[in-house]
Every structure is written in C-alpha cells, then in structure tokens.
Amino acid sequence: MSSVSTIGQALNGIVPVMCVTLAGIACMLAEAFRRRGERMPIGGLGLVGLAGAGASAVLLWGRRAGCLGVAEADDFGLFVQLVLVGIGVLTIVFSSDAVEREGLPAGEYYALTMFALAGMMLMAVATDLLVIFLALEVFSLALYAMTGLRRRVYASAEGAFKYFILGGFSSAFFLYGVAFAFGLSGSTHLDRLAAHVQAHAPAGGLLLLVAMGLLLAGFAFKVAAVPFHMWTPDAYESAPTVVTGFMSTAVKAAAFAAFIRVFLHALGPLRADWLPVVWVLAICTMILGSVVGVVQVNLKRMLAYSSIAHGGYLLVALASGDEVGRAAILFYLVVYAVTNVGAFAVIALLDSREAPMQTLDDYRGLWHRSPFMSGMLAVFLLSLGGFPPFAGFVAKWYVFTAAVRADQYALAIVGVLTSVVSVFFYLRIIVMMYMTDKAAEAAPAALPRVPKPAAAALWLSVAALLYLGVLPTRVVEIAARAVASVL
Amino acid sequence: MLLFLLAAAVAVAASLAVVLGRNPMHSVLLLIVSFAALAALYIGLDAPFAAVVQIIIYAGAIMVLFLFVVMLLNAHREDEGTGGAALGGRPLAAGAALAIVLAAELAWAVLRTRRAGGSWMGAGPESDGTALQSVRTLGGVLYSEYSLAFEVTSLLIIVAMVGAVVLARRES
Incomplete structure (x- = not known):
C-alpha cells in the first residue's frame, strides 16, 4: 500500500502531462474504432484531456511536486503549461471546421496535437537534459507530421521535408551538447550541471563552452532565431493554417521555458560567455524578421516573419535577464500566444479552396464581405504591432523596459525601430481590408460560415487581449512569482 | 561449446x-x-x-x-539485368579485397591468442561475472534514475508511428 502511494507521489509532477498523453491515446483509439463515415467528436476528447491538465496544473500550483528527480512542477513550469493548455484549447476549437474543409485525417490530427502538447508540457517542467531532449523530440516529430498533413498539396510535403531535415540536424546539435555536458559534470541533471558550472566559473573551460554553444544552437533553431530560421517560412506556409498558429506559439513557449531553465539557471554563472551570442541572435532576429516581412505578399509567410521577429523580442528579454526581464518573457509568451493563434485562426476560418485567402490581394475590401472577421483580424494585427490598448503594447513595453534597466540600450533601440518597421506590414493588411474598394472582378466566392464556438473563442481572445492590455499587473505579478521559483 | x-x-x-x-x-x-x-x-x-x-x-x-x-x-x-555480372567486376573485386583483409585480421588474432597460451576455440578465461554486473548496473540506472526518460521514449515511438502512418497512407 505504502509503495503504491510512494509511486503515486513520485508521479505527481507530471499529472498534467499524463492527462494530455492519455487524451492523445484516446483520440487515436477513437479513430481506430470509428466506422467509415461515422462522425465522432474526437476534438472533444482532446478538450477533456486539456481540461484535466489545466485543473491539475492549477491544483499543483505552489507545491513544487517532483517526478523521479528528472522533472519538477514548479510554478514557472506550471505557468508555461497553463499557457500551452490555453493554446491547445484554442487550437482545437478553431480546428473543427478547418479539419473538415481541408480533409485532414481527424483522429490522427487530434492525436498528434495532443502528443505534441504532451511533449511541450513535459519540456516545461523537465529538469534533466535527457528528458528535455526526449520531450523536444516528441513534439518535433509530431509537428513534422502535422506540417505534411495536407497530402493533396505538393508544397506541404516540401515544407514538411525541409522542416524534418533541418530539425533533425538541430536535434543532433542539441544532443551533442547534452553529451558534452554529461561528460563534464557526470550527470544530465540540471542541478548537478549547475553545481559543476558554479565550481568552475567564471573560467568555464573550452569543453563547457562547446557544450553551451551546441545547446544554444539547438534552442535557437526551435525558437527560429536568425540564422537558424531558414525552415520557418516554408514550414509555416505549407502547414495547415491552424497548425501554423499552433506551432508558431506553442513551440516558442516550450522552447523558451527550457531555454530559461538551462541558460538562466544551470548555465547562469557563464552569463558573460553566452550573453554576447544571445545579443547578436536577438539583433539579427529582430531586424531580419521585420525587414523581410515587409516584402511578403503571402499572409502566412508575412506572419511567419512576424513570428521570427517576436522571437527576437523574447531573446531581448532573455538577454536582459533581471527579474523584470524574466517576468516579461512569460507575459510576452501569454500575449503572443493569444494573438498569434487568433490571427492564424482568422486566416484558417476564411480560407477555403473555392475562395483562397492567402495573399494580401485576397483581403482587399474584406470589410464589405465580413465585418466581423476583418474586425477580429485587425485587433490581432494591432496587438502584434504593439498598439495600445491591446496587450501587445504592454508586452513590448515590459521587454524594452527590462532591456533598458539591464543597460542593454542597443537592444532596446533596435527593438523599437524594428517594431516600427513591422507596424508597416501589419497596417498594410488593415488598409487593404478597410480602405480599398471591393475587388474589381465580379462577386467573389462566398466566405465559409464561421462556426459558433470559433466565433466565441475569437471574442474571448480579443477580450483577453484587452484585459491584459489595460490591467496587466495581476498577470505580470503571477508571472514574476512563477519565474522566481526557478532560480 | x-x-x-x-x-x-x-x-x-x-x-x-x-x-x-x-x-x-x-x-x-x-x-x-x-x-x-x-x-x-x-x-x-x-x-x-x-x-x-x-x-x-x-x-x-x-x-x-x-x-x-x-x-x-x-x-x-532482384532484377535479372542487374545481377552480380551486370554490375561488372568492381563490386566483386571490392568484396574480395575486404574478405582478404578480414581473413588476415582473423589469422592475426588467432596467432596472437595462441602465442599468449590460450585455446583458439571456446571460452577464454573463466567468467568472473563482472561483465554481467555492468549490464545489471546499466539496467538499474535505466529503470531508476532514467525511468521517466525510458517511458517518454515509448511516447516518442508512438508519435513516430502515428506520424509515419498518416504520411505514408494513400489517399482513399
């Protein structure tokens, strides 16, 4: 009896992950037992699992439940897990229509979404490099497959293949870094790595720097930092649009969680060594993301470059590194998740094969055709651009404040300038929607009807953006307390 | 034996x-x-x-x-046309060269063992169980310290299988 309860306690820390994993398996089994042509609410199974994960994450708050010494559900990890649960719920609600319209295999789609989320949520709480690597592989493999789901589209396979090959390389880099770290400290556990680094800081030695560089390359790939961003536009464009919204936000949340754990916690004493590298990455990422985004005419590619630029702002917060900066990362992740999932959801809900809504021209005069959707898209774009009163403004403000407080003036200045550049392409879409007349050609094909749950989720997202934009203090305080638990 | x-x-x-x-x-x-x-x-x-x-x-x-x-x-x-002969003599020559190297290696190993006074067939020195011990240690670490990693590997394999099936299945 006692041994059973001990095992139960040992697994407390991964209950949210297990909920999501079981939901994924349930989705898989449901698809297997589905008769041909039978309609089944498989997405609902995913929602049940996510509800369980969200509830258990809230209940675990403040308890620091561990799991076999390789994962620890501290408040920081739970915060990121809750963000991921939110992304998952929104993605599933927005998916139901798109899955049917694009002819995606429903069971596999939801199962892979759940498995990807399970991997990301595990990554958020993992305190062992080996577990971080495995979690990273779980969600990466699921995402490679999801990118290539639209088998009728040739470009889909191309994007998935590029993503797969480059992702395989980056995983190899990361694993090599783990091997070096293990060779130096005799353990893959972050605490023991931290103790080793502490004992040998500030002169870490060449091998430690090699390990750090390899780990950094692996993370930089996952968060699409320049020059490790090459896969991003192709993968984002070729994936089904709901998947793009999912992967552009959830991957960043999970990867930044592990990034913070490894670099601010375990490799914290080597800050002087990794700071210049992160600094250069942040500058390049912000500049390239904004400038190349300006010349895009495909909306998904444009938002892909925009998400690269947003990764750059997150790196700025990471480089600032004081408590304001660290809390700013979490707050930024929340805001970015809501906004980007929403923006891609609008595209996914509008786009259909009869009336493609892919290029900028397709959005000409959208206001006349669908006032509701163009209003929603405008809000998300304004938030991405950082206009008050939406949350994007506050998030950027916190990031740049953190940079200034840490005397990183160059980062703050480049951040503000690139924000201004990126405002150009966000506003261009809005101008297209509102201030140009209807397309010249005869009545374009009717837009697909927006299902009620999706419309409700869009309203909810906009409400969240307004709430976070006007009254951010509460969430920022929670984020600050959560981050304090990791260091 | x-x-x-x-x-x-x-x-x-x-x-x-x-x-x-x-x-x-x-x-x-x-x-x-x-x-x-x-x-x-x-x-x-x-x-x-x-x-x-x-x-x-x-x-x-x-x-x-x-x-x-x-x-x-x-x-x-195997296609009839691309049998060993059709490929030309080069693969055969490469295979023969590799076989000669392997035979030389084997002969060298046997000679060395005999010179050291061991028998060239059958088990070498009596097993003292240390080798088995190392496997036991490895298994112990795998199922204690790394048990979560071990379990996550199973999740990884499920994901890989589902992904491979969904990408490889032909459009119905």
Missing part, C-alpha cells in the same frame, strides 16, 4: 542465404537471423553488453532502415 557450434552454424548458414537469395526481402530478414546468431556468440564470449547492442542497434534500428528502403523502392525481386 554447444552454444558456439549452434550459433556459428546458424550465422554461417544465414549469411550464405543472404548472399545467395534472389528476394531482397528474404535477404534482409535472414540478415537479422545472422545478427541474432552473432549476438549469441558474443554472449558465449562473456560480452553481454556487446550482444545487447548488437540486437538493439543492428538487428533493430539498422535493419528497420534496410527494410524501409527495400519497401520504398518496391524491390520485391
């Missing part, structure tokens, strides 16, 4: 069948048999870790790759 004779016979027979068979699929499957027999030989040599790795890496992972390529190319039957 019996184990050695049995495993060696199986390994030689399976390897011959791999080379002489006309069906690539059979060749791949027989190669797995040959690898398994080699693993049995390693156990006889008191090297259980090498045996386990032989099974996991060679008979497991690498053969799956082989099978995958064979299935991908739809090469159910």
Whole structure:
C-alpha cells in the first residue's frame, strides 16, 4: 500500500502531462474504432484531456511536486503549461471546421496535437537534459507530421521535408551538447550541471563552452532565431493554417521555458560567455524578421516573419535577464500566444479552396464581405504591432523596459525601430481590408460560415487581449512569482 | 561449446542465404537471423553488453532502415539485368579485397591468442561475472534514475508511428 502511494507521489509532477498523453491515446483509439463515415467528436476528447491538465496544473500550483528527480512542477513550469493548455484549447476549437474543409485525417490530427502538447508540457517542467531532449523530440516529430498533413498539396510535403531535415540536424546539435555536458559534470541533471558550472566559473573551460554553444544552437533553431530560421517560412506556409498558429506559439513557449531553465539557471554563472551570442541572435532576429516581412505578399509567410521577429523580442528579454526581464518573457509568451493563434485562426476560418485567402490581394475590401472577421483580424494585427490598448503594447513595453534597466540600450533601440518597421506590414493588411474598394472582378466566392464556438473563442481572445492590455499587473505579478521559483 | 557450434552454424548458414537469395526481402530478414546468431556468440564470449547492442542497434534500428528502403523502392525481386555480372567486376573485386583483409585480421588474432597460451576455440578465461554486473548496473540506472526518460521514449515511438502512418497512407 505504502509503495503504491510512494509511486503515486513520485508521479505527481507530471499529472498534467499524463492527462494530455492519455487524451492523445484516446483520440487515436477513437479513430481506430470509428466506422467509415461515422462522425465522432474526437476534438472533444482532446478538450477533456486539456481540461484535466489545466485543473491539475492549477491544483499543483505552489507545491513544487517532483517526478523521479528528472522533472519538477514548479510554478514557472506550471505557468508555461497553463499557457500551452490555453493554446491547445484554442487550437482545437478553431480546428473543427478547418479539419473538415481541408480533409485532414481527424483522429490522427487530434492525436498528434495532443502528443505534441504532451511533449511541450513535459519540456516545461523537465529538469534533466535527457528528458528535455526526449520531450523536444516528441513534439518535433509530431509537428513534422502535422506540417505534411495536407497530402493533396505538393508544397506541404516540401515544407514538411525541409522542416524534418533541418530539425533533425538541430536535434543532433542539441544532443551533442547534452553529451558534452554529461561528460563534464557526470550527470544530465540540471542541478548537478549547475553545481559543476558554479565550481568552475567564471573560467568555464573550452569543453563547457562547446557544450553551451551546441545547446544554444539547438534552442535557437526551435525558437527560429536568425540564422537558424531558414525552415520557418516554408514550414509555416505549407502547414495547415491552424497548425501554423499552433506551432508558431506553442513551440516558442516550450522552447523558451527550457531555454530559461538551462541558460538562466544551470548555465547562469557563464552569463558573460553566452550573453554576447544571445545579443547578436536577438539583433539579427529582430531586424531580419521585420525587414523581410515587409516584402511578403503571402499572409502566412508575412506572419511567419512576424513570428521570427517576436522571437527576437523574447531573446531581448532573455538577454536582459533581471527579474523584470524574466517576468516579461512569460507575459510576452501569454500575449503572443493569444494573438498569434487568433490571427492564424482568422486566416484558417476564411480560407477555403473555392475562395483562397492567402495573399494580401485576397483581403482587399474584406470589410464589405465580413465585418466581423476583418474586425477580429485587425485587433490581432494591432496587438502584434504593439498598439495600445491591446496587450501587445504592454508586452513590448515590459521587454524594452527590462532591456533598458539591464543597460542593454542597443537592444532596446533596435527593438523599437524594428517594431516600427513591422507596424508597416501589419497596417498594410488593415488598409487593404478597410480602405480599398471591393475587388474589381465580379462577386467573389462566398466566405465559409464561421462556426459558433470559433466565433466565441475569437471574442474571448480579443477580450483577453484587452484585459491584459489595460490591467496587466495581476498577470505580470503571477508571472514574476512563477519565474522566481526557478532560480 | 554447444552454444558456439549452434550459433556459428546458424550465422554461417544465414549469411550464405543472404548472399545467395534472389528476394531482397528474404535477404534482409535472414540478415537479422545472422545478427541474432552473432549476438549469441558474443554472449558465449562473456560480452553481454556487446550482444545487447548488437540486437538493439543492428538487428533493430539498422535493419528497420534496410527494410524501409527495400519497401520504398518496391524491390520485391532482384532484377535479372542487374545481377552480380551486370554490375561488372568492381563490386566483386571490392568484396574480395575486404574478405582478404578480414581473413588476415582473423589469422592475426588467432596467432596472437595462441602465442599468449590460450585455446583458439571456446571460452577464454573463466567468467568472473563482472561483465554481467555492468549490464545489471546499466539496467538499474535505466529503470531508476532514467525511468521517466525510458517511458517518454515509448511516447516518442508512438508519435513516430502515428506520424509515419498518416504520411505514408494513400489517399482513399
């Protein structure tokens, strides 16, 4: 009896992950037992699992439940897990229509979404490099497959293949870094790595720097930092649009969680060594993301470059590194998740094969055709651009404040300038929607009807953006307390 | 001794069948048999870790790759035109050179063992169980310290399977 309860306690820390994993398996089994042509609410199974994960994450708050010494559900990890649960719920609600319209295999789609989320949520709480690597592989493999789901589209396979090959390389880099770290400290556990680094800081030695560089390359790939961003536009464009919204936000949340754990916690004493590298990455990422985004005419590619630029702002917060900066990362992740999932959801809900809504021209005069959707898209774009009163403004403000407080003036200045550049392409879409007349050609094909749950989720997202934009203090305080638990 | 004779016979027979068979699929499957027999030989040599790795890496992972390529190319039957003769003498020459190197290596090893006073067949020095101990340690670490990592690997394999099936399945 006692041994059973001990095992139960040992697994407390991964209950949210297990909920999501079981939901994924349930989705898989449901698809297997589905008769041909039978309609089944498989997405609902995913929602049940996510509800369980969200509830258990809230209940675990403040308890620091561990799991076999390789994962620890501290408040920081739970915060990121809750963000991921939110992304998952929104993605599933927005998916139901798109899955049917694009002819995606429903069971596999939801199962892979759940498995990807399970991997990301595990990554958020993992305190062992080996577990971080495995979690990273779980969600990466699921995402490679999801990118290539639209088998009728040739470009889909191309994007998935590029993503797969480059992702395989980056995983190899990361694993090599783990091997070096293990060779130096005799353990893959972050605490023991931290103790080793502490004992040998500030002169870490060449091998430690090699390990750090390899780990950094692996993370930089996952968060699409320049020059490790090459896969991003192709993968984002070729994936089904709901998947793009999912992967552009959830991957960043999970990867930044592990990034913070490894670099601010375990490799914290080597800050002087990794700071210049992160600094250069942040500058390049912000500049390239904004400038190349300006010349895009495909909306998904444009938002892909925009998400690269947003990764750059997150790196700025990471480089600032004081408590304001660290809390700013979490707050930024929340805001970015809501906004980007929403923006891609609008595209996914509008786009259909009869009336493609892919290029900028397709959005000409959208206001006349669908006032509701163009209003929603405008809000998300304004938030991405950082206009008050939406949350994007506050998030950027916190990031740049953190940079200034840490005397990183160059980062703050480049951040503000690139924000201004990126405002150009966000506003261009809005101008297209509102201030140009209807397309010249005869009545374009009717837009697909927006299902009620999706419309409700869009309203909810906009409400969240307004709430976070006007009254951010509460969430920022929670984020600050959560981050304090990791260091 | 019996184990050695049995495993060696199986390994030689399976390897011959791999080379002489006309069906690539059979060749791949027989190669797995040959690898398994080699693993049995390693156990006889008191090297259980090498045996386990032989099974996991060679008979497991690498053969799956082989099978995958064979299935991908739809090469159910070796084409008549591209038999050994049609490829020209070069692969044969390369194979012969490799065989000579291997034979020289074997002869060198046998001579060295005899000079050291050991018998050239059968088990070497009495097993003292340390080799087995290392496998036990490895298993202990795998199922205690890294048990979560071990379980996550199973999730990884499910994801890989679902992903492969969904991408490979033909449009219905």
